[in-house]
Amino acid sequence: MTVTIEVHLTADYLSQSLRRDVKEGLTSTPKSLPPKWFYDADGSVLFERITALPEYYPFRAEREILADRAAEIAATTQARTLIELGSGSSEKTRLLLDALREAGTLHDMVPLDVSESALREAAEAIAADYPGLRVHGVVADFTAHMDRIDGDEPRLVAFLGSTIGNLPPDERARFLSEVRDVLDTGEWLLLGADLVKSPDVLLRAYDDAQGVTAEFNRNVLRVLNRELGADFDVSAFEHVAVWDPEHEWIEMRLRATEDMAVTVPELGLDVRFAKGEEMRTEISTKFRPEVIEGELAKAGFEQTSRWTDAAGRFSLVLARAV
Template sequence: MFRIDRNLTADDLGKALRRDVAEGLTSRPKQLPPKWFYDARGSALFEEITRLPEYYPTRAEKEILGRHVDEIAAAADASALIELGSGSGLKTRLLLQALERHGELTRFVPVDVSGEFLAESAGALAEDWPRTDVHAVVGDFEEHLGLLPVPEGGGRRLLAVLGSTIGNQVPERRAAFLRDVHGVLETGDRLLLGVDLVKDPDRLVAAYDDAQGVTAAFDRNVLTVINRELGADFDPSAFDHSARWNGEQEWIEMRLRSRRDQTVRVGGLDLSVDFAEGEEMLTEISAKFRREGLSQELEAAGFTPEHWWTDPDGDFALVLAIR
């Protein structure tokens, strides 16, 4: 069975974009949330990024799942999988197959902000798992966790947040998100979290500033989105992409740097914004983790870490924690 709940409409997304752009362009320093990278072109660019030689996280996470997915499924002992920021590729399928092998998989709840993408990807998965109730949810998981469908007939749940998505949140937001996840799960349910680990800063910077310039195009794509959706007149070529390691916070910062003094008009907001030459606008942070620190964050939110798996090079980790 396949069904889809739409808790986030195109109008909701438009309002959120207007709010985020208005707040971000008038803040000091300027900043934009990374979720606005992902229109159709941005999503395609990110898929290209995951195949670049410099960008190791996707390969490392897939390697961990390939080696340990049956251990994960056995330890989770779940009949339902909830995936936040769901995908349609290998990682999702590996988890579903393993949960099916190690128990009775009854439900899959994929959650994503893109209704069109979700309808297509979740519909395809429903065809491949005809005995599983696929209940897709269109929503922003930072805001709509409380609207997840209530489980029917009991059974443990495994909630997965893969791809180090949680690293895009500052610590305060991350703590609130983990508390919210704890609040929607029941005792005995588990959280599977994918996280990128602290390593050589040169490797980290290279992963976010590749030699081919794909990440730079991805970063500047947010300006194209604002131009199209809000009638702005950004010249993406007037901004340079930069990635730097913040050693104090232990995260990568992606920024767009203005190449000249310029004024940008955002017609949909009736807003004019000045950029000085060299002024930078933060577009993404990507936090990197250490085992002890992440365990403390999970415990503060009410979880008990049970298992920790890494790839052979120790680049990435999957942690399983029980509620």
């Protein structure tokens, strides 16, 4: 079993990032927090539960496409290195690994994640199940350290789960350009992107009947209480999901159910919430096919294939660096 881990984050990188994001977000009007802080250990467990909910179609739809198309992706790319942004050891990752191994090209797996513990666990699980595969984990932030990825060419960068939709348009453009900058001409990007559809379907996916998404949303307040000494009354915030037809994205928000004052001692902040005030915690953009293709083209990619699940809910796009 060959596993190496390369760490590019300082010991306090995440804590400093959290402090910066929270100070900026809680002093802005309207207030906001970035979605990456959902994912502590409890948040990750809650998200796994979300992916199994009947209302939450994206996970199943993307897995369906990969099951149908992984062999085609492997044959087209002939990738020797699979680079995954987000350290997945999930079934979807393995569909790609299996197809590339079957094609006889797979040599390296490079998972990238900000969490060293999650990365080590994922890397060791992959290495144990794929004897002979070199697994080179990179502890880094894909929004800041794309230049740290390596591996034998040709490389295939996989960015799945429609995580691209959590980035505002300017950050999305910057991210795609940074991916292009680290790839040589002819190398590949595999991008999962959720599609515009009925607002009713979307709202159910982000506001499930069991309330799991609501707990996931409120979990960010627990993270702030634990890490920054904040005194949010978590139960005093209700989960809200809203479809924004202008931007074509879902917004998740937390709504204060009463007037309250919150202190964040680690930041020296006193923050007031009015009853009914909403704080945005996530955007999840839904794409039209021509928008995806256009954004990829602007970043220096040529879309070579686009697939959807049988119900046409989700898309997987294969693009070549040009």
